[in-house]
Amino acid sequence: xxxxxxxxxxxxxxxxxxxxxxxxxxxxxxxxxxxxxxxxxxxxxxxxxxxxxxxxxxxxxxxxxxxxxxxxxxxxxxxxxxxxxxxxxxxxxxxxxxxxxxxxxxxxxxxxxxxxxxxxxxxxxxxxxxxxxxxxxxxxxxxxxxxxxxxxxxxxxxxxxxxxxxxxxxxxxxxxxxxxxxxxxxxxxxxxxxxxxxxxxxxxxxxxxxxxxxxxxxxxxxxxxxxxxxxxxxxxxxxxxxxxxxxxxxxxxxxxxxxxxxxxxxxxxxxxxxxxxxxxxxxxxxxxxxxxxxxxxxxxxxxxxxxxxxxxxxxxxxxxxxxxxxxxxxxxxxxxxxxxxxxxxxxxxxxxxxxxxxxxxxxxxxxxxxxxxxxxxxxxxxxxxxxxxxxxxxxxxxxxxxxxxxxxxxxxxxxxxxxxxxxxxxxxxxxxxxxxxxxxxxxxxxxxxxxxxxxxxxxxxxxxxxxxxxxxxxxxxxxxxxxxxxxxxxxxxxxxxxxxxxxxxxxxxxxxxxxxxxxxxxxxxxxxxxxxxxxxxxxxxxxxxxxxxxxxxxxxxxxxxxxxxxxxxxxxxxxxxxxxxxxxxxxxxxxxxxxxxxxxxxxxxxxx
Amino acid sequence: xxxxxxxxxxxxxxxxxxxxxxxxxxxxxxxxxxxxxxxxxxxxxxxxxxxxxxxxxxxxxxxxxxxxxxxxxxxxxxxxxxxxxxxxxxxxxxxxxxxxxxxxxxxxxxxxxxxxxxxxxxxxxxxxxxxxxxxxxxxxxxxxxxxxxxxxxxxxxxxxxxxxxxxxxxxxxxxxxxxxxxxxxxxxxxxxxxxxxxxxxxxxxxxxxxxxxxxxxxxxxxxxxxxxxxxxxxxxxxxxxxxxxxxxxxxxxxxxxxxxxxxxxxxxxxxxxxxxxxxxxxxxxxxxxxxxxxxxxxxx
Numbered sequence: 001x002x003x004x005x006x007x008x009x010x011x012x013x014x015x016x017x018x019x020x021x022x023x024x025x026x027x028x029x030x031x032x033x034x035x036x037x038x039x040x041x042x043x044x045x046x047x048x049x050x051x052x053x054x055x056x057x058x059x060x061x062x063x064x065x066x067x068x069x070x071x072x073x074x075x076x077x078x079x080x081x082x083x084x085x086x087x088x089x090x091x092x093x094x095x096x097x098x099x100x101x102x103x104x105x106x107x108x109x110x111x112x113x114x115x116x117x118x119x120x121x122x123x124x125x126x127x128x129x130x131x132x133x134x135x136x137x138x139x140x141x142x143x144x145x146x147x148x149x150x151x152x153x154x155x156x157x158x159x160x161x162x163x164x165x166x167x168x169x170x171x172x173x174x175x176x177x178x179x180x181x182x183x184x185x186x187x188x189x190x191x192x193x194x195x196x197x198x199x200x201x202x203x204x205x206x207x208x209x210x211x212x213x214x215x216x217x218x219x220x221x222x223x224x225x226x227x228x229x230x231x232x233x234x235x236x237x238x239x240x241x242x243x244x245x246x247x248x249x250x251x252x253x254x255x256x257x258x259x260x261x262x263x264x265x266x267x268x269x270x271x272x273x274x275x276x277x278x279x280x281x282x283x284x285x286x287x288x289x290x291x292x293x294x295x296x297x298x299x300x301x302x303x304x305x306x307x308x309x310x311x312x313x314x315x316x317x318x319x320x321x322x323x324x325x326x327x328x329x330x331x332x333x334x335x336x337x338x339x340x341x342x343x344x345x346x347x348x349x350x351x352x353x354x355x356x357x358x359x360x361x362x363x364x365x366x367x368x369x370x371x372x373x374x375x376x377x378x379x380x381x382x383x384x385x386x387x388x389x390x391x392x393x394x395x396x397x398x399x400x401x402x403x404x405x406x407x408x409x410x411x412x413x414x415x416x417x418x419x420x421x422x423x424x425x426x427x428x429x430x431x432x433x434x435x436x437x438x439x440x441x442x443x444x445x446x447x448x449x450x451x452x453x454x455x456x457x458x459x460x461x462x463x464x465x466x467x468x469x470x471x472x473x474x475x476x477x478x479x480x481x482x483x484x485x486x487x488x489x490x491x492x493x494x495x496x497x498x499x500x501x502x503x504x505x506x507x508x509x510x511x512x513x514x515x516x517x518x519x520x521x522x523x524x525x526x527x528x529x530x531x532x533x534x535x536x537x538x539x540x541x542x543x544x545x546x547x548x549x550x551x552x553x554x555x556x557x558x559x560x561x562x563x564x565x566x567x568x569x570x571x572x573x574x575x576x577x578x579x580x581x582x583x584x585x586x587x588x589x590x591x592x593x594x595x596x597x598x599x600x601x602x603x604x605x606x607x608x
Numbered sequence: 609x610x611x612x613x614x615x616x617x618x619x620x621x622x623x624x625x626x627x628x629x630x631x632x633x634x635x636x637x638x639x640x641x642x643x644x645x646x647x648x649x650x651x652x653x654x655x656x657x658x659x660x661x662x663x664x665x666x667x668x669x670x671x672x673x674x675x676x677x678x679x680x681x682x683x684x685x686x687x688x689x690x691x692x693x694x695x696x697x698x699x700x701x702x703x704x705x706x707x708x709x710x711x712x713x714x715x716x717x718x719x720x721x722x723x724x725x726x727x728x729x730x731x732x733x734x735x736x737x738x739x740x741x742x743x744x745x746x747x748x749x750x751x752x753x754x755x756x757x758x759x760x761x762x763x764x765x766x767x768x769x770x771x772x773x774x775x776x777x778x779x780x781x782x783x784x785x786x787x788x789x790x791x792x793x794x795x796x797x798x799x800x801x802x803x804x805x806x807x808x809x810x811x812x813x814x815x816x817x818x819x820x821x822x823x824x825x826x827x828x829x830x831x832x833x834x835x836x837x838x839x840x841x842x843x844x845x846x847x848x849x850x851x852x853x854x855x856x857x858x859x860x861x862x863x864x865x866x867x868x869x870x871x872x873x874x875x876x877x878x879x880x881x882x883x884x885x886x887x888x889x890x891x892x893x894x895x896x897x898x899x900x901x902x903x904x905x906x907x908x
Contacts, residue, residue: 002710003710003711006707006710010696010707014696014698074696079694080655080660080661080692081690081692081693081694082694083693083694083695083696085658085659085660086658086660086683086686086688086690086693087683087708087711088679088680088681088683088684088711088712089680089683089711090679090680228662
């Protein structure tokens with residue numbers, strides 16, 4: 001033990017400047033992430049914070065790329081000139097000292113920093129403990145890769161070449177794998193990835209990270225104990241290929257939220273009817289290949305209880321032509337709720353409004369007009385052909401469309417609330433949203449709320465969150481608002497409600513934050529429902545509170561759909577006279593609006 | 609007891625055989641010099657002995673332990689000085705000593721003090737600011753201070769100025785005599801080796817051509833000058849042991865690699881019946897080395 005400490009102390013002394021810089025940066029990053037957001041009020045400071053916040057993980061990674069090779073190259077294993085080789089220093093002792101350095105100087109400060117950041121963002125108890133393996137997974141994975149590359153090189157110049165070679169090789173292998181899977185399965189590797197659910201991708205990332213750590217540890221031990229560099233290099237290459245294969249082939253989604261029992265208790269699937277409202281090919285083929293065609297499908301859905309929300313989980317469809325040949329497609333991993341502003345359909349989200357009513361009583365929605373009844377919903381789904389056949393050659397032919405969709409039934413529940421003021425923290429399960437800045441630009445009627453979210457990979461939420469607002473955010477996959485709805489509620493004004501809709505694309509650049517924005521009503525112009533969105537004055541905002549509703553799944557059921565005599569159109573060109581349903585008019589008329597009193601009030605208010 | 613033993617030790621780099629079936633023994637207490645031209649495989653042999661690289665065949669033992677299994681216990685008894693060795697050059701000599709001291713149970717502080725005095729090193733200057741000679745001295749310092757049983761020196765004098773060389777050699781000689789150490793040295797500096805070595809081995813293109821006590825070698829090798837009564841027109845056939853024969857008018861010179869006064873004189877008189885005078889002069893190790901390496905080249 002003394003010898004381990006002796007060697008470890010030698011490394012620390014040798015690299016004291018880099019170590020001090022590293023620890024200083026971790027400290028600064030921790031301070032910035034933990035306390036600065038709570039005290040920033042002015043947008044300009046917020047932008048500065050975001051820049052620092054964005055630069056943090058990058059600089060941290062760069063420092064790791066410097067620190068780890070430096071400590072390993074103090075006593076290289078691949079160079080016969082190394083001092084330690086002819087001194088009475090056992091290989092095991094040296095290995096333990098290097099690991100000790102990584103543990104003491106790299107892992108421990110990062111872990112402590114992350115925990116402080118989480119604690120300052122309101123994460124405590126079980127969730128804080130659950131964050132530990134997540135943080136370790138990220139740091140150890142990076143350390144394993146950098147450590148192995150450093151170990152197999154004699155100096156920093158060679159290490160730099162190895163790092164570049166590694167990333168180039170990973171890209172080339174990934175590309176080759178996509179070609180291989182395209183030949184084997186009919187779609188590209190990237191395409192296949194994009195069809196995976198978020199939790200599955202996260203599961204794969206976790207598996208790949210664990211495998212990387214294991215392989216890295218084995219390689220480090222092997223090389224330090226044997227110094228058989230050629231074998232180590234071969235093992236490293238094999239290990240990297242093995243990890244990539246394992247990641248691609250992994251199909252156990254252990255991060256998936258618990259599947260509830262089939263939703264028959266909440267809804268009788270037989271009483272739900274589903275029909276196609278529209279099929280529209282997208283102009284741009286997915287994955288850059290004309291062989292694959294994406295379609296926007298809009299469904300009419302009847303028979304869903306008012307307090308429930310439905311979304312398409314996945315599905316498949318087949319175009320069967322008169323000669324019997326068919327073209328298959330599927331849809332998978334659609335996490336959007338039934339409500340959509342982005343496509344051509346504007347429908348209501350009855351489950352949400354029902355939950356709001358249950359929470360606050362009668363209310364009035366200021367910025368939305370329920371576009372459809374709660375019992376007659378519309379769903380959007382995007383299907384993609386999976387056969388390698390070229391859709392373009394069938395354009396103009398008539399076909400029968402048939403398929404099946406799996407529908408997820410969910411309900412909204414109030415998850416938390418906070419007064420709408422800077423610094424307020426909205427606690428909702430494992431996430432903590434801190435209101436950073438509120439701006440109300442009256443001419444455009446936009447309200448911008450900056451928020452921070454801390455979500456935990458292993459926190460056992462139904463939908464696994466991201467590592468947002470974290471010092472290490474390697475596994476950022478899913479935006480955390482997909483299962484959350486934010487409303488502004490003003491009780492003093494008779495329960496006036498404004499639904500917050502996110503997110504503008506620019507906000508994606510600010511990795512640590514998201515914005516909540518009140519959309520201008522003219523976004524709904526295309527359905528000819530011009531709303532009179534009232535002014536949200538400072539006084540109104542002063543009295544408002546931010547309420548979060550979280551969606552939880554109640555289970556799923558399947559429904560089939562069919563359409564005969566479908567004329568297969570060109571992308572973006574719906575042919576007239578074919579069986580393709582007309583687009584305009586799919587939104588139900590105002591007369592069929594929900595019987596929900598509150599919604600009626602909102603609608604009448606806005607129509608005045 | 610043999611401190612170093614190799615049996616059929618071989619290493620190949622791609623197609624090049626750097627060390628070719630080397631059989632060698634170095635008894636305890638000897639100063640063994642491994643000589644050879646550039647690329648002969650001297651440094652490679654030392655690397656194999658010290659387990660810095662792995663052999664492709666054969667075995668080597670150091671201090672009775674297979675080189676591949678040399679551990680801290682054995683390394684604590686070996687002092688290694690090489691021109692190629694990297695030091696922690698961010699340290700000062702004092703820091704380097706402080707780092708090395710806990711590694712060696714036999715570290716002798718008093719002896720270390722003597723060595724510091726002998727080598728006259730600035731203790732508080734960074735090694736990175738040292739000249740080559742000072743770096744080598746520092747390496748010597750931390751390789752001798754624990755009184756190693758075996759001292760392995762790989763080209764330790766290369767690039768050093770004569771003053772430093774003399775200092776080092778004098779120091780090593782004093783210490784090895786006093787401490788009864790075994791020294792295994794590879795060097796180009798034949799003058800220094802001649803001062804140090806008890807035994808020499810000559811390596812050429814990975815093969816050990818010769819192993820012999822230095823005294824015996826120098827006794828065996830003689831530079832012969834034969835004066836004839838009449839000019840020579842053609843060299844007659846010589847015995848194999850006569851190397852680098854030349855003639856000019858009435859003078860014939862050659863190196864006798866198996867000198868034994870009576871038999872050589874008899875041979876000369878038989879081959880040169882009109883021999884008027886025979887002179888045999890001693891040779892330095894340098895002259896022997898050159899004669900041998902040239903004769904090996906001619907052999908090839």
